[in-house]
Amino acid sequence: xxxxxxxxxxxxxxxxxxxxxxxxxxxxxxxxxxxxxxxxxxxxxxxxxxxxxxxxxxxxxxxxxxxxxxxxxxxxxxxxxxxxxxxxxxxxxxxxxxxxxxxxxxxxxxxxxxxxxxxxxxxxxxxxxxxxxxxxxxxxxxxxxxxxxxxxxxxxxxxxxxxxxxxxxxxxxxxxxxxxxxxxxxxxxxxxxxxxxxxxxxxxxxxxxxxxxxxxxxxxxxxxxxxxxxxxxxxxxxxxxxxxxxxxxxxxxxxxxxxxxxxxxxxxxxxxxxxxxxxxxxxxxxxxxxxxxxxxxxxxxx
Ligand SMILES: Cc1cc2nc3c(=O)[nH]c(=O)nc-3n(C[C@H](O)[C@H](O)[C@H](O)COP(=O)(O)O)c2cc1C
Numbered sequence: 581x582x583x584x585x586x587x588x589x590x591x592x593x594x595x596x597x598x599x600x601x602x603x604x605x606x607x608x609x610x611x612x613x614x615x616x617x618x619x620x621x622x623x624x625x626x627x628x629x630x631x632x633x634x635x636x637x638x639x640x641x642x643x644x645x646x647x648x649x650x651x652x653x654x655x656x657x658x659x660x661x662x663x664x665x666x667x668x669x670x671x672x673x674x675x676x677x678x679x680x681x682x683x684x685x686x687x688x689x690x691x692x693x694x695x696x697x698x699x700x701x702x703x704x705x706x707x708x709x710x711x712x713x714x715x716x717x718x719x720x721x722x723x724x725x726x727x728x729x730x731x732x733x734x735x736x737x738x739x740x741x742x743x744x745x746x747x748x749x750x751x752x753x754x755x756x757x758x759x760x761x762x763x764x765x766x767x768x769x770x771x772x773x774x775x776x777x778x779x780x781x782x783x784x785x786x787x788x789x790x791x792x793x794x795x796x797x798x799x800x801x802x803x804x805x806x807x808x809x810x811x812x813x814x815x816x817x818x819x820x821x822x823x824x825x826x827x828x829x830x831x832x833x834x835x836x837x838x839x840x841x842x843x844x845x846x847x848x849x850x851x852x853x854x855x856x857x858x859x860x861x862x863x864x865x866x867x868x869x870x871x872x873x874x875x876x877x878x879x880x881x882x
Pocket of ligand 1: 651774796823
């Protein structure tokens with residue numbers, strides 16, 4: 581019997597705890613491995629990949645907001661082939677479960693990216709149909725049930741990895757998109773990606789970001805993300821990974837109680853690099869205080 585109260589399985593993959601580094605906020609782990617014990621994380625979702633890589637967006641890329649931040653990185657990444665050869669083996673050497681986050685500008689990008697990732701030693705493929713910061717594709721696939729189901733079905737058909745689809749909170753009917761992805765074969769869902777926001781420089785009389793709109797993340801979005809996780813958890817049977825503004829073990833517990841089997845932490849890592857390890861410790865303490873044999877006992881209790 582496994583006596584680690586934080587252990588779980590996600591899509592058949594064993595995780596030592598439910599705390600996963602969110603895509604785009606942890607690189608592939610290199611920088612953080614120098615300053616913290618990354619082997620204690622449950623998983624790491626790498627930077628969002630595109631088939632041929634990208635240098636990302638021009639102009640301002642990050643902008644602080646009350647209790648959060650806006651970003652317009654635009655999926656800067658080294659490309660899938662480089663990931664397969666270099667980053668995936670490195671991520672595997674770190675210990676936590678390895679998640680590859682795949683974006684795309686068109687359907688063929690996603691399919692070819694997923695085929696190439698069959699060569700990679702990863703545990704889960706996270707399909708990013710929710711990036712608000714690329715001009716073509718990205719979030720467009722995640723806005724409506726039909727395109728979301730279509731891309732899920734096609735990627736599932738070519739991929740050998742468990743498929744977790746990352747949803748956009750900007751979808752007009754997120755529950756319908758979640759149900760569509762489940763019907764199309766998704767093994768899990770992660771939600772949420774960033775909320776579409778905007779900043780204006782009043783002195784310069786212009787939008788701060790070249791793309792005008794950007795993605796809002798951090799504690800400011802937590803209550804809305806939590807509500808969305810709760811709604812989706814009541815609508816699907818597949819596991820959910822919840823995220824959006826998590827900064828503490830208490831925040832992580834809220835997402836678990838709302839129905840998430842695991843959580844991801846993004847923006848908080850920028851403010852406090854050790855935040856995820858504090859969350860792991862806090863969850864352990866909670867299990868001891870509440871005399872839980874396994875933390876999963878609280879999943880979906882609300
Ligand atoms: C700077 C930055 C870059 C991001 N890049 C990606 C990405 O490449 N792929 C992705 O799926 N999500 C990306 N995200 C979204 C996060 O993974 C996460 O869904 C979102 O920030 C909400 O969680 P948080 O409030 O804990 O940051 C990015 C977020 C930030 C702040």
